[in-house]
Amino acid sequence: MKKPTTDHKSQITKVFYYGKQTIDNSDIKSVAEILPSQFITQGPVSQQFEQELCKYFGAKYASVAANGTAGLHLIALGLGWKKGDLVITSPITFLASANCAIYAGAKVDFADIDNKTYNIDPKKLEKKIKYYLARNKKVKAVVAVDYAGHPCDWDSLSRLKKKYGFQLVNDFCHALGAEYKNDLHYAVKYADAVNLSFHPVKHITTGEGGAVLTNNPELDKRIKILRTHGMTKDDSILEKNDGPWYYEMHEVGFNYRITDFQCALGISQLKKLNKFLTERRKIADYYNKFFTGYINLITPYVSKHTKHAYHLYPLQIKFDKLKLDKKVYYNRLKELGVVFQVHYIPVHLQPFYRKKFGFKPGDFPVAEKFYEREISIPIYPGLTKTDIKYISRAIVKALETK
């Protein structure tokens, strides 16, 4: 691997993106074994994957789904969100955390992030809840996101849930393997429903895929019905029963299923999750040490009671202090073979949300400042020590290039 240099593309032997899947021969074998079998969808492997997910995350119930967005839609409908309801989430998240409320016809608002953890700030959330209560409006649900893999302040969120009676969802897509108060099983303990994604950049992948975890049997039942067109064969629900072929539909659902060969990949990947987490944490340790001491860089904070899962490594660069344009920096770094992504453009600033709800720049200043400074740098299993060293040096080198 060449040292970072400013003279150019021809010298770059490898391009590093912020994330990618890690697939080995055992994964390929697991998928290949399922392909010739009788059921390649709606077969036993999907159920096996659900059981494995329950075991790993300490959940009573799991429903695998077509992707994480479908999972959030199922949660929204399963929890009964409807027109006129109000759902609050973080402005620093992927669009789907907010869009799921729109799918259900609900209104979306945001509470700004905590400056240190980049997660929804419970104090700002309470302020927002009180604002609405003063106008006779109750918050139906809060979608909290364990951003980058750092758990939210779940004790405070849980206290607010009890005090104000809202439903609590954990959009857990970034945090597979994170721990809160030494507990790997925290997600389903605090939230009514927990959403996972198995997109290739996430900790484990099924190509496209997702899952909903819950300890609530009624919610689980509803989600499983809604996942398959709203169809049920459950005798306790059927109005009549014409025979073994018979099913009924009592409400409209979707086809949000995932195939059995994808689930075979999921099972194989889940076996490696602990190893993947160790690798991600080692890379983060290296970056933490490397970037500490650069006054214009801010490394991600890890609060006392948490273990970070590092889906992302969000590095903040004080572009304002450096008088450096983020786009110029992006291109410089790209020429060195390092392509960062930005997580996230604050959701309230998307044209859709501005137009529909009247949000404007300045509404959530901590999130907006974070967006100006944040870059997500490469972190995924398989990066070698030489790669990580190269990437770290390139990140600093590109700051200095005139």
Ligand SMILES: Cc1ncc(COP(=O)(O)O)c(C=O)c1O
């Ligand atoms: C926080 C969050 N929620 C939801 C999703 C949606 O998941 P999927 O891409 O599997 O639909 C993502 C994916 O990027 C995400 O990061």
